[in-house]
Amino acid sequence: MDNVGRVFHTPWDLNRKGSLDQARHAEKLKDAILRKLPEVVQELPLEGGPARVKIPLKVLDLPKFRPKPPEEPDDGIGQKPGKPGDIVARVPRGGAPGQGDGGPGDRPGEHEVEVEVDRETLIQMVLDDLKLPRLTGVSPPELTEPTDAWNSRRDHGPLSALDRRHTLKAAIMRSQIARQSLNFHPDDLKYRATREVEEPVTRATVYFLRDISGSMGDERKFLSKATAFWVTAWLRRQYPTVRLEWWVHDTEPQRLESESLFFQLGEGGGTRVAPAYYAIAEHMRLHYPPQTNNNYFFHFTDGDVFGGDPVGDAARELLPLVRWFGLVELAGLTRGALGRQLQDLSSPPFRAVRLNRREDVLAVVRALLETAGPKAEGAS
Amino acid sequence: MSHMEEVLSKFLPAAYEAMAALGLDPVPIDFEIVPADAIYELASYGLPGHYGHWTFGRDYWRMKRQFEAGAGRLYEMIIETSPPVAYLLESNTMAAQKLVVAHCLGHADVFRHHVLAAQGGGQFHQTLAAAADRFAGYRTEYGALAVEVVLDRAMAIQGQVAVEPELTDANPATSGPVDAYADLWAKPARADPPARPPRYRLPTADLLGFLARESPVLTAWERDICDVVRMEGLYHRPKRQIKIIHEGWATFCHQALLPQLPLSPGEQIEAARIHAQVARPDPLSLNPYWFGWRFLQGLVEDYGLLPARSRMMQESDASLVRNYLTPERVRALDLYHYRWNQGYVTTPQGGRAVWNAERQDDDPRELRDLLANALAERPPEVVVEMVDGDDRLVLRHSEDGTALDPEWAQLTLDGIRQLWGHPVLLHDGESLYVAQ
Known part of the structure; x- marks a missing residue:
């Protein structure tokens, strides 16, 4: 019987069109991720945490003319034996329609995809985008630490470490001496190798201080956490070791053991800032003296302070001990009393910013850490 | 020759013979066994030789991810070229391959006989491949980003296209038979050369075609891109109208063929399992495999195989439903219309707010009309009304209830x-959109 078609099973051509367009789409996704980042950070702990982060994103699509999506979940036609009035399916309802989890109300054409990104890559992407200055830290001359540096050569080694330049040099020398044209001999091979060198140790300590007297709603908690996250991420890139110190205060300062408490505590009484500054200054002098340590200090506050609190004096005592003094006023008053009392401090290292909205987190982090420029007012 | 190729080459004549025994005569198909990457690439682009764009890359990526997660397996992908090419997934079991071959014969039968499938001539993929080559040239010459921007804008209105028969008549230069080699001869002095290319007769629903030809700002290569995107929109439109017929008939055919074909008992069970997995009813939507298969099966029982087929080949999905989905068939298939209602359930963990899909007690005729309307759904029609004195383009969204x-x-x-180069207005009922 003819005319029945044929079957082929041949090696498939190396076709890269799909992969190329996929790469272009991935590039566009990256932009979308950057826009989404301030919200993603809320879920991440500053220390530890998962190595890969899942980011839910709307599927990227071209705009087109389409009917207005219905407010209520759309009805439809299905098939199943039964009688009228039967409940044929049930899905959880989260608040308003349109927020269901894959159920009805998921607007057509706006399905979500989850993109998994490497945590470090993510941080790298944002910090590159922020273009923050590089730091030069102090390092005590007596404190060094052995590290391996690739600055030596050997006659044996793994092929991946082959030093082509020196191999060629050795081959030329040998063949010239022997009055031969250029040729290679196994003895010519040179490999890169490591040698131990003493590197000066730099380390940073970051003090986070938070005012727990006012109410710390979800919004402020998020704002302070996001700021702390990016500040820490930036410092981690500059120093091989970064230690975090968590402090809170109402009228009395208190040092915390862990990060989780720092973002949980709240609802205290009055506010006195000076004792906290004194206590931290004392702690620095005792444990992390500025001659051998790079101390960074960030204060999250709603900007409130009791009258008669010698804040200015306390801050001036703290100032020579730190390389950076950041005051972050969170959503609230137009200009807190604290900010007014501290505005005469020299900048740098003092820097005050105000943070009102989630969208501003990255702009505020940039304002907070910029070396040059006048006292930043925040980006709100 | 691989083992699979060998077995299927022997299986293929048997399958065509079994089709012929039923009185069906599908066109010969070229089957190609390909790896998963290839089949997902073809599925995301729709046709071989397609030009590239990131939206296809996105679909490719999502499909591959689903496949890697073990869901949404594509057993085959058949393309209406001449002859049709069916791509079979390399990792299918032998039973799956045999089922898929039988399934594809059903598709090939529709290709040969359906009034909507017969259009196009089966060479459109070559038109597209030639366009993809030209686009690659544009990328080199004008930059990948410039090409992407034009593609983005044109593909956004790919649904707003229409066939404009008046257009070809309006231009004396292009009317009459086209002589592809005319440029080889000395040009005859033309008495009355047309002053400008043909004007669209307004209003027209062919928004993209209008922009491609009449926009005062587009360059030649940008017009070319818009024109290719428009042709593709027109090409896909009839194919979208016979999805249920296609899948339903293919499923009907593989169900009818499999018992007649040389499959071992183990393969028969495996094939039945795959069939049950693919063609299964869904309480919340209409699975085209299941619905098409059972619906056409009913027609075959009532009219006989060949009369039912010849009726089906004249209908679109919507018209088939409107003409043949009787109240008895609605009841026999247990179809219903459901609505989402807010409700609460009590669980051991406490009360939870839920959406309940409640089965409605609708007249089967209403359900038939609802379904036919849903199947006939077309992209919104946007009509070019006029170009006003300030060169502004005035569009109107045709009344369609939404x-x-x-x-x-x-x-x-x-x-x-951006494609028009001057401000654009869009009237939609009471509302007016303006792009300055």
């Missing part, structure tokens, strides 16, 4: 503004 999504409409209009 307003446009304002946010998306504005974004789309901004793209049209």
